[in-house]
Amino acid sequence: AQRVTQPEKLLSVFKGAPVELKCNYSYSGSPELFWYVQYSRQRLQLLLRHISRESIKGFTADLNKGETSFHLKKPFAQEEDSAMYYCALRGYSGYSTLTFGKGTMLLVSP
Amino acid sequence: EAGVTQSPTHLIKTRGQQATLRCSPISGHTSVYWYQQALGLGLQFLLWYDEGEERNRGNFPPRFSGRQFPNYSSELNVNALELEDSALYLCASSPNQGQGNEKLFFGSGTQLSVL
Numbered sequence: 001a002q003r004v005t006q007p008e009k010l011l012s013v014f015k016g017a018p019v020e021l022k023c024n025y026s027y028s029g030s031p032e033l034f035w036y037v038q039y040s041r042q043r044l045q046l047l048l049r050h051i052s053r054e055s056i057k058g059f060t061a062d063l064n065k066g067e068t069s070f071h072l073k074k075p076f077a078q079e080e081d082s083a084m085y086y087c088a089l090r091g092y093s094g095y096s097t098l099t100f101g102k103g104t105m106l107l108v109s110p
Numbered sequence: 111e112a113g114v115t116q117s118p119t120h121l122i123k124t125r126g127q128q129a130t131l132r133c134s135p136i137s138g139h140t141s142v143y144w145y146q147q148a149l150g151l152g153l154q155f156l157l158w159y160d161e162g163e164e165r166n167r168g169n170f171p172p173r174f175s176g177r178q179f180p181n182y183s184s185e186l187n188v189n190a191l192e193l194e195d196s197a198l199y200l201c202a203s204s205p206n207q208g209q210g211n212e213k214l215f216f217g218s219g220t221q222l223s224v225l
Contacts, residue, residue, distance in 0.1 A: 034213070043113070043114075043216045043217065043218055044153075044200065044202075044216040045215075045216065046213040046214070049213070086152070086153065096166075097143065097155050097158050097166050097168075098143070098155070098214060099155065100145075100152055100153040100155075101152060102150075102151065102152035103152050103153075
C-alpha cells in the first residue's frame with residue numbers, strides 16, 4: 001500500500017524566512033513524488049516533480065529514499081507563496097494512481 | 111486552451127437520492143481521474159478511467175460508480191447518498207495512460223451537499 005504523510009496542517013512563517021514543508025511516504029518500491037499547490041480561488045496544480053529535479057518559484061524538493069521523505073523547501077518565503085500544499089506519490093506498478101497527503105496550509109505573513 | 115471542466119458547480123441532494131457529476135477533460139487527454147476532497151481528509155482517490163475503461167478504483171463502496179464516454183468525458187454517479195458523501199469532488203485529466211510521471215490537470219470541482 002502507498003501512503004503519504006504531511007505532519008503539519010498549518011505552517012505559519014514571516015516573509016523572508018526559510019520554509020520547509022514536510023512529506024514522508026510509505027511505498028515498497030521506487031515511487032514518483034510530486035508537490036501540488038492550490039492558491040486561493042484557484043485550481044489544484046502541479047508545482048514540481050522529483051524526476052525533473054527542477055526549481056519552481058524558488059521551491060525545491062529532494063527525494064531521500066533512506067528517510068522516505070520528499071520535503072519542500074524555499075530559502076526565502078514570499079507572501080504569494082501562501083497556499084495549500086499537497087505532497088503526492090505514484091508507484092510504478094501497473095495501473096498505479098496518485099496518492100495525496102492531507103495537505104499543509106502555508107501562511108506567509110508580512 | 112480550455113481546462114478541465116466540471117458540472118454542476120454545486121449540487122444539493124437529500125439522503126438516499128442519486129447524484130451525477132460530469133467532467134470534460136482537456137482536449138487530447140484520454141485519462142480521467144475522480145477524487146473526493148472531504149473536510150479534514152485530503153484528496154481520496156475514487157476512480158480512474160482511460161480509453162473508456164476503468165483502470166483503477168479507490169477504497170469506496172460500489173454505490174460510487176462512473177463511466178467514460180467515447181469523447182473521453184466522464185460521469186461520476188453516487189447512489190443512495192449518505193450525509194458523509196458531502197464533499198468537493200475533483201476531476202483531473204492527463205494525456206496518457208498513467209505511465210508514471212505525467213502531471214494531472216484538475217478541474218474546479220463539484221461541491222456536493224447531502225442534507
